[in-house]
Amino acid sequence: MEQLTARDRGVPPAPGPNEEAKRVALVRMKLVALGFLLGATVIFVLTTIWQSAGAPGWVGYVKAAAEAGMVGALADWFAVTALFRHPLGIKIPHTAIIPTRKSQLGSSLGEFVGSNFLSEQVVRDRLRRVGIAGRLGEWIAKPANADRVTAELSTVVRGAITVLRDEDVQAVMEQAVVRRVVGVPWGPPLGKLLSSVLQDGAHRRLVDLLCDRAYEWVKDNHQTVLGVVSDRAPTWSPRFVDAMVADKVYGEVLSFAWLVKTDVEHPMRLAMDKFLLEFAHDMQTDPKTMERAEQVKQQVLDHPDVQNVIGSAWTTAKRMLLDAAEDPSSELRRRVRDGLVALGGRLASDDSMRGKVDDWLESAAAYIVVNYRDEITTLITDTVERWDAEETSRKIELQVGRDLQFIRINGTVVGALAGLVIYTVAQLIT
Incomplete structure (x- = not known):
């Protein structure tokens, strides 16, 4: 048995x-x-x-x-x-x-504890006299204590991550992130973002870079341009004529690229700005453009590389968190430790913040006492009754x-x- x-x-x-x-x-x-x-x-x-x-x-x-x-x-x-x-x-x-009379004594004891120790006023007065926020601030402001708390938090994080099943976390991520991304249209927000960029002129650096790269490419690919023109010339035209035409075309293309590069008010640049503004407007208002944006979004999400990134996101994050939690010199633990020391210093020196924390603790304790007093006293009565x-x-x-x-x-x-x-x-x- x-x-x-x-x-x-x-x-x-x-x-x-x-x-x-x-x-x-x-x-x-x-x-x-x-x-x-x-x-x-x-x-x-x-x-x-x-x-x-x-x-x-x-x-x-x-x-x-x-x-x-x-x-x-x-x-x-x-x-x-x-x-x-x-x-x-x-x-x-x-x-x-x-x-x-064991059960009656247990019930009386529970009632006595509930009435005299678990009243809201008693709990508030006791916490106010203790001054938890100030004591906690002075204690945690010491680097040794902050190190201890950081180590304990790291242990909790490692335990929580170890307990979580990868497939459950992956399912939550897909529900909370991927489906939310799929459910939100991309056209209007991207169009609004593009409009803001164009209005601020932040895109001009990118346009300058493109113009610079285009000019440099034309300048460095003289033979390539000549070859393209010569290949499209009629078969009956003499070669020296093709070379003269190709050289003339190359000069015009190089000159055009230089003008676009150096003139910020060049018609080509203005036409590009106009196109981008119209495109940003269409992404917010034109149904066809918005539909095409949705098609592009679906193509991006369905791409195998993107699917692999989504599938391995939790695995990567899990490994990073575990490594950071186990390494006492990691950036994560260092930041947590510094943050705790700074928080302790503020609690010890800032009367306003200390008062807010004490008020929050008193309110939280009072809420528990008021709403769960019967459950707490029942623990006493039920325990005594089982004896x-x-x-x-x-x-x-x-x-x-x-x-x-x-x-x-x-x-x-x-x-x-x-x-x-x-x-x-x-x-x-x-």
Whole structure:
């Protein structure tokens, strides 16, 4: 049969490795309390016998004190014992209070904790006196502590990444990123972006670069231009005529490229600007242009290289995060550490920020207390209810029984003094 754990059997958790020491201390104190009772009993018996043999008058005072001490000791023994078990095994009503009323005691304890410790005002006052933000700021501002927090955060990140399944993360990325990109038309936003670029004149550097490259290419490819012109000349024309025409064409092309390169107001440049402005406008308003943009978007997303990039994005990011988290000298950990130190410094020195953080913590704690107080107190009541009654009584007695034995000792002493006073008053009256 499968062995049940203490928790499965409803046994409360063990108090710790010092249980044996507490048990010995409890037994010792019980013996001391019993010794007081036995001492009072012996004195009572001896004084009774002495009085029968004609003892002096003062013996009556001692006998009265011993008799009352016995009564007080027995009464307090009964009261203390009745908390944990039936005295002498006799099931007297209202005894063995803890075993028989365990559930009610757990419910009362939960209600007491909820009313006196989990009230919103108590939590707010306590947090306000503690000043968590200031203490946290002073602690985390120290580089050694920031290093420790960074290391712990790195451990958490590594654990979270390791637990996540690649296929689940990939599915989330496709849902959150790829489908969102597919669902949004590209034409209008790209057209608006292009319009902004054209209005700011930021495209002119690109146009300058294209014009420069075009001129340099024409200048460096004299033979290529000549070859193109000669290849398209009629077969019946003389070669020297073709060479003259080709050279003339090359000169005109080179001159044209130079003018476009050097004249920012050249008609070619202006025509290019006009074309780009019209194209940007069409991407935002013309259905055909927008449809073509959507076709280009789909072609880009369906390209095998793009699909490979999307498929390997999480794998790449995962490897980068793991490497950065494991390396104490990585840029990520260094930035996190520096950020923590800076945050701690601000919390320690900036009263406004510290006040905001404290207010946020108080509000968060108050929200938890107000909305989940019953669940928290239920944890107490349910836990106590699952405990075994007899075992619970034994363990509680082990924890507080030693102190309760002082009640028996005090009962013996106080009872003896009370008996002595009563006997003295009686003697004075008579």
